[in-house]
Amino acid sequence: MARRSKSALVGRRLLQAAPSVVGIIIVTFLLTRALPGDPAVYFAGPAADENSIAQIRASLGLDRPLHEQFIFYVGDLLQGDLGKSLSTGQPVLDEILSRLPASLELTLLALIFSIAVALPLGVLAATRPNSWIDQLCRIVTTAGVSLPTFFTGLFLVYVFYYLLGLAPAPMGRLNIAFLPPDPVTGFFTIDALLAGDLETFWAAIGQLILPAITLGLFTLAPIARMTRGAMLQALGSEFIRTARAAGLPRRKVVLTYGLGNAVLPVVTTLGMVFSFMLGSNVLVEKVFAWPGIGSYAIEALVASDYAAVQGFVLTMAILFVVVNLAIDIVYTMIDPRVGIEG
């Protein structure tokens, strides 16, 4: 009975995502039309006259009324066509598909890094309030948010590449000496492993480490803070007192009873942090010459490349919906109370 209602809940949640996708399509379309700058002018070049601009506008379909443009846009979308980039002439979909895995790989590794550091830090800080570890947690989180990523990125490059020579040159996803592995997932590390090419794997990891740490240091703060706060609240609750009064070992009390409950708000934070990271790591991508989706978006924006911007916003929004969906489903799995109240 309980299981059936759970799966029904997940199904209903999936259905709820559909209208938000439709809404996103409408809003991204309108937003990109509202962008300042005329793509036709940009595309025609500085020497163009009124006539050629009008011609280009007509060929792009920009002279039609808004609703007609929208119908064309949706029709193209249904065929998987996000339009062509004005500046590179490549289909937007292809470009996004080739750049998205780079950003995803970086973001996921950064997230794993920051969870690995922030969760234990938050738990330890909460179990020993005002101890040195709590102070450390405070310093790390404050530093993490207050140091801009381009600074930490450059600093890490300076120390580990320039001074110590431990890290490879911050030049993209893979040293030119290596060939990218056959694309399966688009993640170089996983593809290299799938191809059985350990050398490429290590090379890819080497390139990933510094940008991932840079990004991870920034996202550490919200996760550590949330963990600490949620842990303090969980450890102060009455069932922890019952567990202690029953003589349960400290590990069990802190981890199973405390963290088990504290992890619920942390999971929600993770979803937000992940979506945020994905779109906003432009600076890190720039510093490490990372061919990700963030730098792509900035270039498109500067060039008034509306098809590319539209494609980017749409991709991010859909990712956002997917991540939130995943978080909600995970939440439903770990919290038995979800479903009864909802």
Add this chain to the structure above:
Amino acid sequence: MKHTLDDPQTALLDVRNLQVSFKTRRGIVIALHDVSFEVGRGEMIGIVGESGSGKSVASYAVLGLLDRAGSVDGGDIEYGGMDLRAARESEMRDIRGREISMIFQNPRVSLNPIRRVGHQIEDVLIAHSQATRLNAKERAIAMLDLVKIREPEKRYHTYPFEMSGGMCQRVVIALALACKPELLIADEPTTGLDVTTQKAVMDLLVDLARARNMATILITHDLGVASAYCNRIVVMEKGRVVEAGETGTLFTEARHPYTQKLIRATPRRTSRLRQLLSAADPRADTVAPERRIDISADAPPLLAVKDLVKSYPVAGGVAGPGLLGRATRLVRGTKGEAEEGAGLFNAVDHVSLDLRAGESLGLVGESGCGKSTLSSIIARLIDATSGTVEFEGVDLTATPASDFARSPHRPAVQMVFQDPTESLNPRFTAFQSIADPLRRIAGVKGRQALGAKVEELSAKVGLPSALLGRFPHQLSGGQKARVGIARAIALDPRLLILDEPTSALDVSVQAVVLNLLADLRAELGMSYIFVSHDLTVVRLLCDRVIVMRQGKIVEQGAADAILDRPSDPYTRSLIDAIPHFQPVAGAAAPLSAAPPA
């Protein structure tokens, strides 16, 4: 003050001159001064006192569970010859749960909300090596069976939120007793539970304690519970033991004024309002003022509730809002099916009642009986599914609850809510809380007019005007209750609905507030609907009582008659479950001197 047991060999736990202090922002606060008590094997002692008396702190200190700010500064805690103060944390962990167990108030939050109850019992068994992974499940189910949970195999898999409060408390007991401790500390184990559930849980505890020859410390604010179950009682006030002795003699020969005050304030079947007040109160033992208004039978009723129904869709049912009306008609046709999951559940099921001007009506029943839903509909906070509420001949249900704040009848029907803390805006001073309805509904404008009115109201409820500038967290429970009452009477209501107004208060404060309510009624000529689960309290304030069960009225009549001669078996079970607190008169408090009412 020392209270030595006659036979020291039997003392299982011996607490001597215990001193506990807490570090707070305002400096060090001493929570326990020289507290001494002891418990013999198989004995059940009660520690009674009101909030702030330190009765819980003492037991936390015994188990080494004081929070960080607290420290034991002096005295000895000896358990079975072992010095618990000198014990290391690892030794204490072995003792907790296996030698000394503790159960807490509010069972719903005492269990890990996201862990199956069976697993929580297993955790304890495995922590104390009382079971292995192989037989833990079997042992856990046996424990659930021991605390009389039906279908223990099925219940093993449930989560706390799927169980009632009473069930949760049984699980907590199973958890505490899983490793067969010698001593159980029960901290307000039945506070917040219905009387019948309270009786069932206490009876279970006593049976198990007797069967295992387990010593029990029962910490409670309820003298009735303590006197019904304990051999010996320790009375605490402000961190000190003020009196201790055998249950029989302590209550009849109470020497300390605090004990006497507590005994007086605890309502019993025969008490009158004024008898509850402390002997120091000038009104004590006088006759409570009678209503000035005649309840003449031929006058039209102030309030007439006719065939009121409130239904809610049941989880898993088919009823959407559009189906509500049709399904209600369906349910009406087949009475009794509502609870069985016909898609709708009638929280209030065809209730009709009359209330005359100046009358005070008690609405009694256990949690979930629909008394709060009914009173919220009458107060026009929620809408009924069908039926009418007529007030002075006007149908109040004609105005939807969402618009009722603008109705001309809003000032006439006001409410005092259950929890004095929760029902006050934490960012409003007492003045602002009381002034709010005056400004919003009565339209009183101008600082002076408002100030004068608020002063007048606070004087009426006995709230010193110096306290008007304070925020709720700076007021005591009794003072907050006064603010809530002042706010409710600010608009000169003709009907005041009191939803368990004293259930969160200490007994001595409850005594004062109940008397205040009686005085206000006599002075202002209001009618009351008094919602409560406690029949002894209802009787003090009400002329007539209605007993509800599963949304229906099962019995109604004069308060005294119902309490003395209930005709419905359900009412009788409610009354029988009330712990019988009847210290012999003629002792410290001269109850016999009270004039007959």
